Amino acid sequence: MEIEKIIKNIETNYLALTNECRKDLQNASRILSLDKDTVIVKEGQFAHKVYFIAEGSARSYYLKDGRDITDWFAFENDFICSVNSFFLNTPSSLFIEVLEPSVLLEISRENVNLLSDKYTEFDRISKLIVTNTMLRLQERIVSIQFETALQKYENLLKTMPDITQRVNLTHIASFLGITLETLSRIRNPKNRI
Amino acid sequence: MEIEKIIKNIETNYLALTNECRKDLQNASRILSLDKDTVIVKEGQFAHKVYFIAEGSARSYYLKDGRDITDWFAFENDFICSVNSFFLNTPSSLFIEVLEPSVLLEISRENVNLLSDKYTEFDRISKLIVTNTMLRLQERIVSIQFETALQKYENLLKTMPDITQRVNLTHIASFLGITLETLSRIRNPKNRI
DNA sequence: CGAAAATTTGATCGAAGTCAATCATTGTGG
């Protein structure tokens, strides 16, 4: 996939850019074509890049008492980064890995800031992403706090219907904050009655 | 409390402003002196104001199956707004009420946007607030998902040590996603052993 | 094909929820 096409996708999914901004973004970006299971960010690293998923999928995860907990999934046209490291310039508490063969667009924080300062449209896009993320986190808190395991799962399927075909259940379970066993039982209609 | 003092507090807690920006902010703001229990935002309203707490405290809450669930607490030098309504211009899903006699600075979204466009420092402050909120939500998800009721409570006390003196336990319990009864048992050292 | 990984199924346990009653605190009107 060529960089022009990817940037066009960003524009259709977020906001249109001026020609000049588009050109600058192109020069500030790098395409990564990655195999399944490639880890692109490790815990402890300073992770000052953000990734746009052109093709494939990725997840961020952390280790809590040795257990691998998925924090976030990203699919086509989503952005993903190590939030604390990218925004606070601290060592990453997250890992990020690609879940399928994927094509990503990588942009550094430095370039994001430069482009945001130079182009209002770009600043709008970056604000939009942060705001949307904040709102999704808000909704997720409500979901985690007051829904049963089944409701959480059904909720997830509403926003990401094909996730079970693309991501293994272990990751989905940890994302939902339930065990793999519970998720398995929930998915079996016999156990619902 | 005078508006100059309040804006000075915003500056010391966030970022310094130029004289011109400070003056514009002053003209764009309004002071509210409110009694305990005053509801300043109701569900269903378009709530395009953000409030800075100069004195006192406030909470946002929503009704889930008729139950009053606290979504967020704000104390001195915090900002609070109905996130979905302010950022997406949708009817508020939240109520906001003052928990103590309070002094708030009210600024409209329109003015926030005007000031952000005009002054880079102001834009930085607004980005800072959104980013910090996002990071706090992220941490809260981890806390909700993997901690026991006791750990959640102790966690809350770390970030807001005087909360139990200022907010009643019903609100604290719903904020933590536990029942009032559980919170009460947790707080009694006899039940810990 | 066979080993490793992923998922399902079963049995048991425990943290926190629910329902209900009691106790404590606050605040208002007579």
Place this chain on the structure above:
DNA sequence: CCACAATGATTGACTTCGATCAAATTTTCG
């Protein structure tokens, strides 16, 4: 300024959802 509602918090008995531990089964892939 007390009395007595009203609100807020505690305690108790019981239940339940989902966790844990363990084993079996299915799928994936070299």
